Amino acid sequence: xxxxxxxxxxxxxxxxxxxxxxxxxxxxxxxxxxxxxxxxxxxxxxxxxxxxxxxxxxxxxxxxxxxxxxxxxxxxxxxxxxxxxxxxxxxxxxxxxxxxxxxxxxxxxxxxxxxxxxxxxxxxxxxxxxxxxxxxxxxxxxxxxxxxxxxxxxxxxxxxxxxxxxxxxxxxxxxxxxxxxxxxxxxxxxxxxxxxxxxxxxxxxxxxxxxxxxxxxxxxxxxxxxxxxxxxxxxxxxxxxxxxxxxxxxxxxxxxxxxxxxxxxxxxxxxxxxxxxxxxxxxxxxxxxxxxxxxxxxxxxxxxxxxxxxxxxxxxxxxxxxxxxxxxxxxxxxxxxxx
Amino acid sequence: xxxxxxxxxxxxxxxxxxxxxxxxxxxxxxxxxxxxxxxxxxxxxxxxxxxxxxxxxxxxxxxxxxxxxxxxxxxxxxxxxxxxxxxxxxxxxxxxxxxxxxxxxxxxxxxxxxxxxxxxxxxxxxxxxxxxxxxxxxxxxxxxxxxxxxxxxxxxxxxxxxxxxxxxxxxxxxxxxxxxxxxxxxxxxxxxxxxxxxxxxxxxxxxxxxxxxxxxxxxxxxxxxxxxxxxxxxxxxxxxxxxxxxxxxxxxxxxxxxxxxxxxxxxxxxxxxxxxxxxxxxxxxxxxxxxxxxxxxxxxxxxxxxxxxxxxxxxxxxxxxxxxxxxxxxxxxxxxxxx
DNA sequence: CTGAAAGCGCTTACAG
DNA sequence: CTGAAAGCGCTTACAG
Numbered sequence: 001x002x003x004x005x006x007x008x009x010x011x012x013x014x015x016x017x018x019x020x021x022x023x024x025x026x027x028x029x030x031x032x033x034x035x036x037x038x039x040x041x042x043x044x045x046x047x048x049x050x051x052x053x054x055x056x057x058x059x060x061x062x063x064x065x066x067x068x069x070x071x072x073x074x075x076x077x078x079x080x081x082x083x084x085x086x087x088x089x090x091x092x093x094x095x096x097x098x099x100x101x102x103x104x105x106x107x108x109x110x111x112x113x114x115x116x117x118x119x120x121x122x123x124x125x126x127x128x129x130x131x132x133x134x135x136x137x138x139x140x141x142x143x144x145x146x147x148x149x150x151x152x153x154x155x156x157x158x159x160x161x162x163x164x165x166x167x168x169x170x171x172x173x174x175x176x177x178x179x180x181x182x183x184x185x186x187x188x189x190x191x192x193x194x195x196x197x198x199x200x201x202x203x204x205x206x207x208x209x210x211x212x213x214x215x216x217x218x219x220x221x222x223x224x225x226x227x228x229x230x231x232x233x234x235x236x237x238x239x240x241x242x243x244x245x246x247x248x249x250x251x252x253x254x255x256x257x258x259x260x261x262x263x264x265x266x267x268x269x270x271x272x273x274x275x276x277x278x279x280x281x282x283x284x285x286x287x288x289x290x291x292x293x294x295x296x297x298x299x300x301x302x303x304x305x306x307x308x309x310x311x312x313x314x315x316x317x318x319x320x321x322x323x324x325x326x327x328x329x330x331x332x333x334x335x336x337x338x339x
Numbered sequence: 340x341x342x343x344x345x346x347x348x349x350x351x352x353x354x355x356x357x358x359x360x361x362x363x364x365x366x367x368x369x370x371x372x373x374x375x376x377x378x379x380x381x382x383x384x385x386x387x388x389x390x391x392x393x394x395x396x397x398x399x400x401x402x403x404x405x406x407x408x409x410x411x412x413x414x415x416x417x418x419x420x421x422x423x424x425x426x427x428x429x430x431x432x433x434x435x436x437x438x439x440x441x442x443x444x445x446x447x448x449x450x451x452x453x454x455x456x457x458x459x460x461x462x463x464x465x466x467x468x469x470x471x472x473x474x475x476x477x478x479x480x481x482x483x484x485x486x487x488x489x490x491x492x493x494x495x496x497x498x499x500x501x502x503x504x505x506x507x508x509x510x511x512x513x514x515x516x517x518x519x520x521x522x523x524x525x526x527x528x529x530x531x532x533x534x535x536x537x538x539x540x541x542x543x544x545x546x547x548x549x550x551x552x553x554x555x556x557x558x559x560x561x562x563x564x565x566x567x568x569x570x571x572x573x574x575x576x577x578x579x580x581x582x583x584x585x586x587x588x589x590x591x592x593x594x595x596x597x598x599x600x601x602x603x604x605x606x607x608x609x610x611x612x613x614x615x616x617x618x619x620x621x622x623x624x625x626x627x628x629x630x631x632x633x634x635x636x637x638x639x640x641x642x643x644x645x646x647x648x649x650x651x652x653x654x655x656x657x658x659x660x661x662x663x664x665x666x667x668x669x670x671x672x673x674x675x676x677x678x
Numbered sequence: 679c680t681g682a683a684a685g686c687g688c689t690t691a692c693a694g
Numbered sequence: 695c696t697g698a699a700a701g702c703g704c705t706t707a708c709a710g
Binding site: 014029057061062063065 | 702705706
Binding site: 055056057058059060062063068069070077078079080081083084085087088091092095100101102103104105119120121122123124225227247250251253254255257258276277279280281282283284 | 394395396397398399401402407408409416417418419420422423424426427430431434439440441442443444458459460461462463564566586589590592593594596597615616618619620621622623
């Protein structure tokens with residue numbers, strides 16, 4: 001029974017069965033631990049499988065069972081911030097649950113999103129995790145899927161509790177004594193951004209003055225990359241800037257610096273999502289972060305349940321996962337200038 | 340011959356054949372365009388396939404042909420900058436070539452990298468694209484694979500020409516009149532970083548003074564997140580900071596601002612990789628970018644050739660793709676202070 | 679406890 | 695030009 005490791009050419013169940021003089025059914029059972037196989041046979045089969053470098057054929061298994069063991073992940077733009085974090089967490093959770101992840105980038109386009117979904121389905125995925133492009137409703141997808149967006153999105157499966165995250169910001173700024181605050185958003189059509197802004201507003205002390213600066217709107221009027229006029233805001237009493245994303249917080253911080261306003265001494269800046277460079281800049285950025293591992297876990301669990309048909313245990317629909325505040329140096333007490 | 344669209348339950352070749360009274364072989368041939376099928380039959384078969392919502396079974400096809408049509412992408416850390424760009428470009432190129440991309444995150448760990456590779460192989464990928472963790476040599480992988488790292492990495496398949504990219508930086512700084520330059524690196528063990536630094540040095544004007552500041556080393560001595568002492572460098576004559584990554588350039592820029600040194604008036608800052616926020620900050624960051632689409636294309640082509648066994652056309656081994664300079668506001672002429 | 683057999687859906691020689 | 699048949703490697707009832 002000499003095994004030539006050099007001829008490690010794709011041994012299959014049949015080869016193992018032949019080498020051991022048993023049937024493929026028995027080998028299959030022994031390896032999967034399902035059917036009843038005599039205790040003495042199991043280790044022998046296992047060893048032989050190892051020795052022959054057996055790697056089960058996913059294709060055959062998939063064809064037979066009707067399950068590929070692969071999930072599709074549809075992202076609006078893999079390369080833009082936050083989505084990589086999602087991808088990483090999903091990949092991790094999926095692996096733990098025994099699934100592989102096939103990715104598809106919808107490039108921010110609704111048509112491409114539909115195409116991406118179809119491509120994935122044609123590749124035989126068992127289910128889909130979709131982070132929809134803003135304003136998209138997922139049309140009829142006839143395989144199990146989970147949506148990660150915002151609690152305000154119809155059909156959402158799980159997401160961070162953006163409103164609660166906003167409340168964290170509002171409370172933090174209030175506690176620091178800020179009474180005139182400029183919120184920085186990008187696009188008023190975004191559910192996520194509106195939730196965050198709503199949350200901030202909800203927990204700001206009653207006497208606080210709030211104003212929202214929408215970047216896309218500003219740029220439409222003043223040109224792409226134009227200054228946001230933050231120095232003027234400071235001169236008219238704003239002491240804190242709360243952005244709906246660290247990207248905008250970074251923009252705000254560099255603009256303030258550039259216009260000779262010190263952060264946090266003269267103005268506080270706070271962001272969202274805790275992007276990786278937040279701790280690298282000076283001063284480091286205070287931010288609110290999502291619990292990605294937990295969100296990914298819920299999404300994967302939800303899909304796995306749907307795939308396995310466990311409709312008894314109702315899927316956690318529209319689950320809201322709490323966000324947490326990461327305090328760094330970019331926030332300080334409101335300067336008590338006379339106004 | 341009424342087709343009930345509601346019973347759109349996974350029609351297969353057999354269903355189509357039965358509905359049309361032909362054989363599955365003919366349907367298969369008509370749909371794939373391979374075998375000779377009478378011209379009149381082809382459109383009828385196509386229509387019926389559409390009407391019945393036929394989606395070919397990847398599993399069956401893979402089992403029969405021995406090819407899954409899926410490639411694995413192994414990344415050291417999906418969530419850290421640059422890798423998402425790579426993932427996006429690879430996904431795109433793969434799609435164009437008819438492949439799906441299964442992702443695996445090696446979490447920066449050599450053991451996990453090996454595990455990730457094996458997991459992917461077990462899932463039946465036809466080939467692998469590997470962005471190795473620093474200092475890793477890919478052991479024996481017995482399916483086709485391509486490595487994206489640096490030209491100095493043994494076994495590299497394709498990468499940006501980091502040295503040439505560095506040369507772009509050196510030439511730019513020289514042209515602006517900078518004569519005392521601090522290079523900012525992270526880890527001297529990185530081939531990519533060393534290539535970039537070598538390139539910068541090679542094209543700096545002869546009389547330039549150069550010094551390298553290694554961040555990991557600095558932090559080991561002074562603590563994580565400690566200031567890099569850039570203001571002192573400026574005081575002793577440094578007029579430009581060239582970082583091997585935009586991340587470090589951002590760190591430098593914010594530290595300079597924070598210590599009241601104006602960029603670019605008093606000090607120039609330049610980075611690498613053109614990360615997305617480079618154009619968002621003030622002043623916008625000059626950087627050197629890789630041609631990801633081209634790199635991805637070469638990697639995918641190389642793998643596809645190996646898979647299809649076209650060893651006649653030799654794969655582009657260790658291909659170097661030129662980088663390009665993206666000029667923004669963070670670089671200015673060297674200030675002519677007296678020294 | 680073990681084996682023979684069917685069948686998942688496809689592609690590909692091979693006859694006709 | 696078209697069809698009958700084999701077979702990819704596995705799992706799963708079903709006999710024994």
